Amino acid sequence: MKNGLSRLENVLTRHMRAALQRTFTADQIRYLSFGMSLVTCLLDANVSVFSLYTPAFIAGLNYTQVSINIISGAMLLGLYLTLPLLGYFADAHGPVLLALIGLLVSPGYFLAWKVYEARAGEWWMAVAFFLIGTGTSSAYFCSLLTCARVFPDRKGLSISLPVSCYGLSAFLLAWLLTWDVFVDQATGQLHIQRVFLSLTALYAVVCAVNWVSSVVVSLEKEIVFSRLFEEERAERAERAAQADPQTDAPAGYGAVGSSGAGGPRPRPAADGVAHGTTTTPSAGGGPAAADEEAGLLDAGVVDTATHGDRFRAFLRDPSMRLVLAALFCLAGPLELYISNLGSILKNAPGSSGDERQISTQVAVFAVASTATRLSMGVLSDVLNSCRSTVRLIFAAVALTAAGFTLVAAGTRHAGLVSIVLGTAYGTVFTMFPTLVATVWGVEIFGSTWGLFLAAPAVGSILFGLFYALEYDSHCGAGGVAAGGSGAPPGPPGGGFCLRTPFAVFAVVAVAGGLCVQAGWHCYWRPQQEEAEEQQKRGCR
Template sequence: MSSKPPASSAGPPRPNFLHRVSHHIRRYSSLHLSLANLKRIAFAISLLSCLSAGSIMLFSLFSTALHEIVGLTYFQINFIAAMSSIGMYLCLPGLGYLGDCYGPAVLLLLLIWFFCPSYFFNSVLVARLQQLPGSSYDQVPSSYVYGFATAFFFIGLATSSLYFASVITCAKIYPDHKGLAISLPITCYGLSSLFGSQLMKMAYFKHDGSSYLDLHKAFNFFGVLYIIMGILNFVSNSIVIVEQDVLFAAPSLPDETTPLVSLAADDEDDSNSLLPQRSLVEPQHHHQRYIQFLHDKSAWILLVATALNLGPLESYQVNLGSILKNSTYHTDLSNQVSIIATSSTISRLVLGGLSDYISSDKRAYPICRVWLIVLVLVVGAVGQVANMYISEDNEQWYYIISILNGFSYGGLFTVLPTIVASIWGIDMMGSTWGSFMVAPAIGSVGYSLFYGKQIDSNCVNGGASCLSEYFNVTGVSMACSLVLVVAVWKLIWAKRGFALF
C-alpha cells in the first residue's frame, strides 16, 4: 500500500527566475572582483542612481501645468506638494534605521515598487481630468486631488529610499572622507534636477505647443525611466547584498586586491538571499545609542533649526512657477529651475570638499564646519527677503536670487548631514540623519500651505507686494535657525569636546 510522503519532506521551494539570476550575478562578482573594485562599482552605481532620483524636484514645472492645464488651485497644489514632502522626509527615520540594520541595498528595493506605479497613475489621472467637460479651478473633483496627493506621497517615499540608500552607501564605503563622500551623491542628486529641467524643455513634452508641460507624456516618461533604474538597481543589489558586511567593514581585511572567493560558495538556501538579514552592517549597540540620541536635547534644537531653514527653501522651489507668474516681469521657468539646480549642485560639491579641508587637523588653523552653516543661512535669508524688492527695472537680479536660494539649499543638504555624522557617528548616520529629515517634512508642509493660502487670497491681481508677508516670515525664519545652530554649537557641543569638528 503506497502513501504520500509527508509535506515536511518536500524540501525547500525551487528558486524562481529572479533568484537564479541574482545568484549568478553575485557568484560571478565574488569570483572576479576584488574588494577595491567592488567598492568602486558600488560607489559608481550609487552616484548613477542619484543622477536619476531628482524628478520630485521638478514639481515647480508640474505645478504650473497642474494649475493652468488641469485646473487645480494653488492650495490644492500645495497640499499635493505637502504630501510629497511627507513621503519624502517623514518616513526617513524608519528608512534610515532599516539602512543601518540591514544595509542600504534593502532600501533600493522600494524604487520600482513605488516610483513606476505612482507616475503611471498620475498619467492616468491627468488623461481623465482633461476629458472632463468644462473643468475649472473650483470644479476639479476632490477624489482626483487626493489621488495626486497619494501618488506623490509614494513618489517622495521612493525618492528618499533611492537617494538615502546611495548617500549611506557612499558615506560608509569611504568614512575617512565623509565630507566628499556625502557631497558627491548629493551633488548627483542636484544634477538630476538640472538635467530633468532641460529635458522637459523639449517640444515633445510641451502641451499643444504652449510653454506648459504635457503632464501625460512627462509622467509616462518618468514611469519608464524608473523601470529601467529598477532593473539596474536589481543588478547592484545582487552584487552588494552578500558582500555588504565586507564592503562596510573593510578595515578588518588585510588585502583589498584579493578576489572575494570566500563569498562565492553556493547557498543551498539561496531563495531567501534577497531578504533583509541582520549582519555586521548594523552598528554596535545600535538600539541603545539611538535611544540616547533621541534623548539628546541638542538633537531636538537642531531639528527645530532644520525645520526653520529647509522648510522655506523647499516651499520656494515647489512654488517657483507661481512666484514668477505673480511678479511684475516674466522669465522662463525652466531656466530658473536650471539655475537653482546648477547653483545647488555646485554648492554641494564645493562645500563637501571644503568642509573636509577647513576642519582638517593637518591645517595650522582648522575651522569648524558650523561656520559653513552660518554662511549658507545668511545667503538663504538674503535670497528669501530679496524677493520683495524685485521690480521691472531690476528684474535681472532675479537670476542672482535664484543662485542664492539654490546655493543655500544645496549647502544645507551637504553640511548638515556631515555635522550630524561628526557629532553622532558615521555608523549611525542612517538612523540619526534620517530622524532629522522629519524637520523639512514639517517645515515644507507648514510653509507650503501658508504660501498657498497667501497667494490664493492676496495675489488675485498679481504683483510682487502680494507675497511680501510670506517672504518676511521666511526671512525671519532663516535668521532664527542661524541663532539656534550657533547656540547649540557653543552652549552644548563645545562643552562635549566638539568645539572644532
C-alpha cells in the same frame, strides 16, 4: 547571523554577492558601487522639477494654489517623513532594502498619469506624488548611505558627491523637459502624459541599478564579520592549545575562506577575489590584503552596543532637538520656494512666469546648488572639523535670509535670487548631513539623518499652507497680481503681493541660525575642545 547580515539582507543579496565576488576584486566592487550610486543620484531628482508641472495642473485640471501645495506637501511627506523608518530599515537590513522599496513604489508616476488622464481631484494626485516622493527618497537615501559606508573616512566627499549629483539631476531633467517631444505643440505647455510615462520607465531602471550598487555594503559587512568570527575562533583554539599542549590547532585556522560556522561554503577573502580566481590567505594576511580592505567597513563599525542603544543615546542628546529645529526653519522654506517657483515668478515684478522662464530658473537654481555641494564637500574634507562645518552652515543662514529678503522686496533679478537660494540650498543639504555624521557618527547615520529629514517635510507643509493662503488672499487664482482686473486686494500698504510670507521666511531662517549657534556654543564646542585637549595630553 555570523556573517553580520540579517536574514532578509542575506536573502536579498546572496546571489549578487556571489556574482560580484566571482567577477571583481574588492577595490573594483567598491568603486563600481560608488559610481553606480552616483548615476542613481544623477537621475533621481525628478521631484525637484515639480514646479514645471504646476501650470499644467492649474490650466488642465483647474487646481488652485492650495491644491498645488496639498500635492507638494504629500510629495514632501513621502520624500522626508518616511526617512526615519527607511533609515532604520537601512541600518538593520542594509541599503538594499531601500532599493527594493523604491522599486516597489516606482509606479507612482504611472498613477499620476492615470489621474491626469481621468482629470481626478487633487487628493488622488497627492497619493500619486506621495508614492513618488517615497520612491525618490528610498533610491536617493540608499545611494547616499552606500557612498558614506563605502568610504567612511572621507565624510565630506562621500556625502557631497551623491548630494551634488542629486542637485545636478534637477538641472538635467529641467533641460530634458524642454525637448520638443515633451512639449504639447498646441498649448506650448508640458505634455504631462508623455513626461509621466517616461519617468515611470526611467525610475524602474534607476531602482534596478541602485539595487546592484547597494549590495556592496552587505558584501563588505560580510567580510568584516567573517574576519572577526575567524579571529575569535582562532583565539579560542589558541587558548585550548595552551590548556592542552597535546591538542593541535584545527586545520584552516585563521583562514577567512575556510568553511564552517562562518558560512555554508568556502568564501574567498577580499584579496583573493580577482576575475574568478580565489586564494585563501593565512591569518596574518599581508600588505596586499591590508591594501585591498582599506576603506571597507572597518572593525570599528562592529560595535558591542546595539543599534537601539546608540539611537536612544542620540535621542537623549539635547543638541539633536536644536539641529531638528534648525532644519525646520531653513530647509522647510527652501523646499517651499522650489516647489512654488512657478507661482512666485508669475507674480514677481518684471517676470512673465511662462514655462521657459520657470525651466530656466529651475536650471539656474540646480546649477548653483550642485556647484555649492561639490565645493562644500571639498571644503569640509580639507578643514575637517565641527567648527568649520558650523561656520559654513552660518553662511547658508545668511544666504537664505538674504534671498528671501530680495523676494519680499520685489526684486526684478530672478536669476540673482535663484543663485543665492540655490547656493543656500546646496550648503544646507551638504553641511547638515556632514554635521550629523561628525557629531553622531556614520554607524547609525541612516536612522539619525533620516529622523532629521522629517523636519523639512513638516516645515514645507506648514509654511506651504501659509504661503498658499497668502497667495489666494492677495495674488488671486491663476496668478493675477494684486491690483489687476478682478484681483483681490494686495497686502496692506501695497507692493509685491508675496511680500509678507517671504519676509516671515527670512526671519525664520535667522531663527534656524540661532539654533545652530546654541548647539555649537553649548554642546559641540566643549566636546571638541575636550577632545583636542585629550589629544595634546596623549602627544605629551
